[in-house]
Amino acid sequence: MISFCQECLLPNTKPYIKFSSGICSACAFHRKKNNFRKNKTINWKKRKKDFFTLIKDIKKKNSPLFDVCVPVSGGKDSITQVSYLLNKGLRILCVNIDYGIKTKIGEKNLKCIPKMGASLITYRPNLKIQKTIIKKSFEDFGDPDLMSHCLLHALPIRIAINLNIPMVFLGENAAYEYSGENKLDEKRMSQKWFNHYASNSGLTPKKFAKIYNIPYKIMKIYDLPNNIDLKKTKAVFCSYFFKWSSEKNLVIAKKFGFKTLKKPQEGTYRNYVGIDEKINRIHQYMKLLKFGYGRATDHACEDIRNKKINRKQGIQLVKKYDRVKLSDYFVNDFLKFTGIKKSKFFKILDKYTNKKIWKKSKRNLVFKPKIK
Ligand SMILES: [Zn+2]
Structure with missing residues (x-):
């Protein structure tokens, strides 16, 4: 239950x-x-010092083109990551992966990056392959972003290795921030982390390629390099060095011109999260159908932990925002992008609806569990 x-x-x-x-x-x-519990504290001062030592070390490497590579979406978090690297004499290469359906505001926000003083390249994957991957991920695993998450993590690291860039500055360590993992390396990206958290449920790009007869040579960019190559750069998580907070990141990003939506993003009450791309909304909605929680729950949980709201207020927000229907604004573009027919799309939604969590009432889904 x-x-x-x-x-x-x-x-x-x-x-x-x-x-x-x-x-x-x-x-x-x-x-x-x-630091709520004294015996299990994190020494943030020491970690900040570590960060500056790392910066010094990579500068000494005198890499040919760039000192650090940052994967960016143009969201508040990536702008914040870049901000931590500014004014240190670093040559920053930001890599944006335009893998799905970018929004207008997302395109605008991405323009903040070069203005900050970093170089930016946008990578557009081979759409013939990417569309098939998104389609199959959605149809057969109920998650269109299944392989996109892998691509977002793996490709910037591969680019860094190939350009001899000594450091990759990743965003938050999602395993720690959202699942409370405590066994994997918190600081550095590892094969183990990737296979567990980027490749959902252990479905690695290699396995995916095999299932769908896609030559691994083509899918390689979705996969993390092997351990020997991985050692050629330092792929570290920003959240290890700086206390990760959505709200703090928003304040920082706004200083660099980051714009928010006028009203909350569908499926939550925040107007500044997941606004740069459209397929993510489908991913979040599938999460709601499968596991019974969506984006508003994620955000309410964060706000409860930060004592911005109490649990009761959180429950109200979840009731109001989490379970709203998927609108045509997202669905239509997704269908156009993937070539999936509308009737099939809703059949797939139904297939992945957890019947222990949802019951059907006329044409609506009703959430069965009671949150106490
Ligand atoms: Zn909790």
Whole structure:
């Protein structure tokens, strides 16, 4: 039976989450991050020092073209990542991967990056392959972003290795921030991390290529390089050095010209998250159907942990925003992009609807569990 964390609102259906005495591992990690428990503290001062040492080291490498590579979407987080690297005499190469359906505001926000003083390249994947991958990921695994997540993590690292860039500055370590992982390396990207968290449920690009008869040579850019190559650059998570916070990142990004939506993004109450690209909304909606929680839950949980709202207020926000229907604004473009027929699209939605969580009432889905 589905149950919820007693502190935030995460359900036990969330992949990789663990519970101890009714508290989820994401809440436990948050406490550790904020030094609530003295015996499990994080020394943020020391980590900041480590960051400056790392910067010094990579500058010494005198790499031919760039010192650091940053994967960017143009969202508030990537702008913040770049901001931490500014004014240090670094040659920054930002890599944007335009893998799906970019929004107008997303395109605008991406323009902040070169203005900040970093170089920017946009990579557009071979659409003949990418469209098939998104289609198959959606139809057969109920997640259109399944391989896109891999591409977003792997390709900037591969580019860095090939251009002899000594450092890759990744965003948050999602395993720690959202699932409270404590066994994997928190600082550096590893094969283990990638195979577990980027490739959902262990479906690696290699396995995917095999299933769909796509030559691995073509799918390689979706996959992390082997351990020997991985050592040629330092791919580190920003959230290891700087305390990760959506709100703080928003404040920083705004200083560099980041624009938000006028109203909240569909499926949540925030107007500044997931606004740069459209397929992510389908990914989030599928998450809601499969596991019973969507984007508003993610955001309410974060706000509860940061004591911005209480749990009761969080429940109200989730009720109001989490379970709203997928609108044509997202669906139509997705159908056009993938070539999936509308009737098939809704059949797939139905196939992945967790019947233990949802019941049908006329044409609507009703959420069965009661959050206490
Ligand atoms: Zn929790």
